[in-house]
Amino acid sequence: MSFVEYGDTIKDGDTAIVFLGHESMFPVKVQHGTVTQTKYGVIRHSMDLIGKKYGSKVTCSKGGWVFILHPTPELWTMNLPHRTQILYSTDISVITMMLELKPGSIVCESGTGSGSLSHALIRTVAPTGHLYTVEFHQQRAEKAREEFREHGVEHLVTVTNQDVCKNGFGVSNIADAVFLDIPSPWEAIGHAKSALKAEGGRICSFSPCIEQVQRTCLAMEEYGFTEINTLEILLRVYNVRTISLQIPDLGKTAEDNSSTGFDSSNPSNQGSPCTNLQQGTVQFKSGVPLREMVGHTGYLTFATKS
Numbered sequence: 001m002s003f004v005e006y007g008d009t010i011k012d013g014d015t016a017i018v019f020l021g022h023e024s025m026f027p028v029k030v031q032h033g034t035v036t037q038t039k040y041g042v043i044r045h046s047m048d049l050i051g052k053k054y055g056s057k058v059t060c061s062k063g064g065w066v067f068i069l070h071p072t073p074e075l076w077t078m079n080l081p082h083r084t085q086i087l088y089s090t091d092i093s094v095i096t097m098m099l100e101l102k103p104g105s106i107v108c109e110s111g112t113g114s115g116s117l118s119h120a121l122i123r124t125v126a127p128t129g130h131l132y133t134v135e136f137h138q139q140r141a142e143k144a145r146e147e148f149r150e151h152g153v154e155h156l157v158t159v160t161n162q163d164v165c166k167n168g169f170g171v172s173n174i175a176d177a178v179f180l181d182i183p184s185p186w187e188a189i190g191h192a193k194s195a196l197k198a199e200g201g202r203i204c205s206f207s208p209c210i211e212q213v214q215r216t217c218l219a220m221e222e223y224g225f226t227e228i229n230t231l232e233i234l235l236r237v238y239n240v241r242t243i244s245l246q247i248p249d250l251g252k253t254a255e256d257n258s259s260t261g262f263d264s265s266n267p268s269n270q271g272s273p274c275t276n277l278q279q280g281t282v283q284f285k286s287g288v289p290l291r292e293m294v295g296h297t298g299y300l301t302f303a304t305k306s
């Protein structure tokens with residue numbers, strides 16, 4: 001297993017995802033002789049995991065079952081231990097596309113934070129590209145290095161423990177793209193320009209507040225970046241639900257259901273997703289938006305060095 005290559009079977013030392021449901025999963029480090037507790041009982045790594053195929057349904061000691069999934073950057077983002085606020089897959093997907101990343105790309109990033117974005121960047125640039133990521137918090141930098149090693153991607157990433165605003169990315173004229181997720185990105189724009197290839201490249205800065213965006217845009221302009229563009233991505237998730245509605249009693253006889261428009265004997269209703277199971281009730285499938293509103297994550301400011 002590695003985060004950039006699919007492995008068929010679960011091995012000692014792998015990071016696997018224990019999937020109990022869409023709202024309930026967690027990562028587990030597979031180790032001979034270890035057990036993992038779930039609400040369905042215990043999973044014994046030697047017996048239940050090692051040697052089984054990824055995607056297997058594993059029965060726990062209380063008789064309930066879980067699926068064991070191969071890790072991906074998206075599953076890692078949903079399950080990683082938070083050391084900082086992180087970026088989620090909706091923003092990450094747009095960042096990847098708008099930075100024009102592909103296998104072979106050289107990318108600079110700061111800060112590394114919890115490594116949520118880093119894993120996605122590494123997967124995209126593999127097998128021939130590289131990520132240079134800068135984190136000034138020493139423990140976070142070390143933890144990120146350790147995770148990259150455990151996830152089989154250490155050869156694709158260099159973690160540097162320094163202040164990007166003072167010391168830059170530690171490389172010059174080699175990057176195709178630069179990404180910033182720090183409180184004062186405007187202080188790193190000059191270093192970003194030096195890190196990018198002489199022939200040019202793309203930059204993105206993520207900031208929660210519009211005042212940060214304003215200062216960043218001014219700095220980008222000052223350093224000669226063009227195509228400066230700020231956007232925000234809002235995801236709308238729908239659940240598929242069966243809805244039952246009461247057909248109003250308009251005073252006609254119960255047998256005369258043609259007036260409801262849901263008469264299954266009517267040829268024009270053949271193939272309709274509606275069913276009239278109970279007298280006076282109609283059922284249909286519908287996409288229902290989640291009750292909670294999706295909140296603001298941050299503004300994404302993109303620009304080009306040309």
Ligand SMILES: C[S@@+](CC[C@H](N)C(=O)[O-])C[C@H]1O[C@@H](n2cnc3c(N)ncnc32)[C@H](O)[C@@H]1O
Nearest residue numbers: 084087111113114115116117135136163164182
């Ligand atoms: C919000 S987190 C980044 C999260 C990351 N994008 C992710 O998806 O996991 C910001 C990180 O930047 C680091 N940081 C802030 N200012 C920095 C600077 N000037 N140089 C290097 N790292 C910095 C912080 O220590 C923190 O870990």
